[in-house]
Amino acid sequence: MKLSDLLLMSLESLFKRKVRTILTIMGVVIGTTSIVVMISLGIGMKEALLSEYESYGGLRSIEVESSGIYDDNGKEKNPEDTLLNDARIEEFMQIDHVTSVDPVLSVQVIIKCGIYECNTELLGVSRDVLEEKADALGQGSIPAEGEGLQLIWGNYMPAYFMNSRTNQYEYWDTGKAPDIDFMNDQMFVIFDTEKYYQSQYGSQDGTPVSAPKKYIIPTAGVIAGGLEDYNEDSFYVYCDIDALKAVLEREFRGRVIPGQPTRKNGKAYKELFYTRVNVNVDEMDNVTQVQQIISDMGYRAYSNAEWIESDMQIMNIIQAVLGGIGGISLFVAAIGITNTMMMSIYERTKEIGIMKVIGCRIRDIQFLFLIEAGYIGFIGGGIGILLSYALSFLMNKVLGLGAMMFDEGAKLSVIPPWLALVAVTFAALIAMLAGFLPSIRAMKLSPLAAIRAE
Amino acid sequence: MEKPVIQVKNLYKIYRIGENKVRALNGVDFTIQKGEFCCIVGTSGSGKSTLLNMMAGLEPPTKGEIIIGGEHIERKNESKLVLFRQAHVGFIFQSYNLMPNMTAVENVAMPLTFQGVPKDIRERKAIKMLKTVGLGKFLDHKPGQMSGGQQQRVGIARALVVEPEIVFADEPTGNLDSNTTLEVLNLMRKIVHEKKQTMIMVTHDNYLASFGDKVIHIRDGKIIKIDEHPGGRTENTEYENTDIYPGGTLAVPGEEIRPDENS
DSSP: OOHHHHHHHHHHHHHHTHHHHHHHHHHHHHHHHHHHHHHHHHHHHHHHHHHHHHHHSOSSEEEEEOOOSBOTTSOBOOGGGGOBOHHHHHHHHTSTTEEEEEEEEEEEEEEEETTEEEEEEEEEEOHHHHHHGGGGEEEEOOOOTTSOOOEEEOTTGGGGOEETTTTEEHHHHHSOOOOOOTTTSOOEEESOHHHHHHHHHOOTTOOOOOOOOEEEOOEEEEESSOTTOOOTTTTOEEEEHHHHHHHHHHHTTTSOOTTSOBOTTSOBOSSOOBSEEEEEESOGGGHHHHHHHHHHTTOEEEOSHHHHHHHHHHHHHHHHHHHHHHHHHHHHHHHHHHHHHHHHHHHTHHHHHHHHHTTOOHHHHHHHHHHHHHHHHHHHHHHHHHHHHHHHHIIIIISOHHHHHSSTTOOSOOOOHHHHHHHHHHHHHHHHHHHHHHHHHHHHOOHHHHHHOO | OOOOSEEEEEEEEEEEETTEEEEEEEEEEEEEOTTOEEEEEOOTTSSHHHHHHHHTTSSOOSEEEEEETTEEGGGOOHHHHHHHHHHHEEEEOTTOOOOTTSOHHHHHHHHHHHHTOOHHHHHHHHHHHHHHTTOTTOTTOOGGGSOHHHHHHHHHHHHHTTOOSEEEEESTTTTSOHHHHHHHHHHHHHHHHHTTOEEEEEESOHHHHTTSSEEEEEETTEEEEEEEOTTOOOSOOOOOOSSBOTTOOBOOOSOOOOOOTTO
16 A cells, blocks of 8 residues: 555544544643653753753853862972963863863952952953953943953952951941942052052051052943842953953062962063962763863862862752653553543454455555554644643743742743654554554454454 | 366365364365355355455465465465455455444445545445445445345445455345345356356255355355356246255254354
8 A cells, every 4th residue: 555545444443433533642742741741840940950050150161270289189389380371272272172262360469449348359360351241241341352451350359359448348337338430430550569568558567568559440340230149250351361461460560469379489470370260161961071181180179160060960850750750641642542542443344344355455454553542642742742832831931830930031941842753753653553453453453354353 | 267266175174172272164176266156055054155255365274275376374374364365356245344433435445545545535335336226225224224134235335445365254144135135146156257257155045055156165164065057046936935945855934053173
């Protein structure tokens, strides 16, 4: 028989028994819907979790620091071997899956604004990284190259300013942050913090120390958002790494720059080393692998991958349990299909017999029943998917469960296209599996006994 | 002489019912030539239907050979038998066995569907065949809307549409009244003769059997007599609807005792 005839004949015999077909299909609809909705809840939770991680910092980046005396594996190291400079960045670039390496130069500074002061880390980053932040800015813009040292403020930074008269962080005590206008107020930056504290509180040997130089550093931009909004830039102050280098070299000429490594004799190196570098990897799944390579090279490497991996494992288990619960109803539906097909074969014993006598191939008879079962699964799966999308929409938008349980805009239930495709295929396959036993039975009916049946 | 199209050699069929053995066929030998209209006649339980079923490959013999067109039927497995029937055999049933929710055309086209013939060709052939059996006006009728005679004509059209070399008919007129019986019988004979097809008909009616070129009388699983009168009975004498037929055998209406080997 031709495939088109097989498909048509199977469809016709489904139509002959409308009520039973509809009831059987309903079973599959419920089964598919419960699986898809359950899995979509798992996916929704996973995505909410991932986006939460994203706000903590890159999911695909590894933070690399020089090793110190011992490396990650506890082996004694010469720290000089792992000091981070441009040559090392080149080495990291050679590792598979690494897309880019961003150096970070971090210095501890004191920033004063009127009566407020803030002891914070100033992060010098490359131009690429700086320019990526352009979209996140609420005010100002990214400074152009060669404009000298300018600052980009995280939106949470006002909370870190202390009232220097009362020595109190007003935000913690009163819930109200100091009113600092980064764009227009004059911000004084002190790089030599040790000298500053000595001038304020006296040096150890009691000799008076003069106040260090204060630099007026203009603000180029502020990250968008208030004190309630968190993202990966909220808690930092950024600047151009080259501009920072220039200022540091001038300020600490001939002396050791705080935070920089020193030679064994305590003298400064000629070169300015990076505090750390961020190694960016093409895909999340490769992070662990690259991290291992870097760590084997003797560096200290950190990433969120370990946390995420263990969390994702838990999520996968939850998802499998949810899917399994949904699977039970599809299993029941499959039994329903087998039952329906069995009934149908008993009813059609005579018909099958006649077909065999007048020349229907045995294989075709089996196909007819398998296809019939497949239709039930396919149609049921299709309707089930539509129903799942409707339920998902209901949960996310109308009831707003996602926003209630997670952040604003998060979805409780997410049905990606692949899930829809897999679900329909799965339903059709399960149905055909359920129809397999009946189809064998139909195939084995003796034509003679079948014709005699009334 | 031409090689016979059907050869049956030393055929046995033995059913086992509990402790007893029932010999439904007890050593049967005969040949049928191409183009012959052969009738197998006997009372209920004589083994005639068993013989037909075995020739059509619907049940296997216990012993013996059935050679049709040079092929050993008894050696084929079920899927080969289906292919054989699809290619060479038409089958006409006593109770018509039409698909109740298909139209006449769809019923007749069904064997062609199984052969994989495209839709337009098989419909054309089915319509032509239905016109040949005189049902040109009933193409889109379903079996429920037709009389017994009309339904059997659909059955005949379905058997003949694939232009089989051999047509098996199992009591084809058993459910028809006497006038319709003769009409249907003459129709079958006419078409089969025109196309040089071989037909084997099983009946319990000696009068109907006498229409055949060859009449095989069978009783208790054995052939008791083979009449040959090529051309068969030609005149349509008035058909007496009595239980005593010209052959003199008493036919007992009702179900044959057929032990079911499948239950």
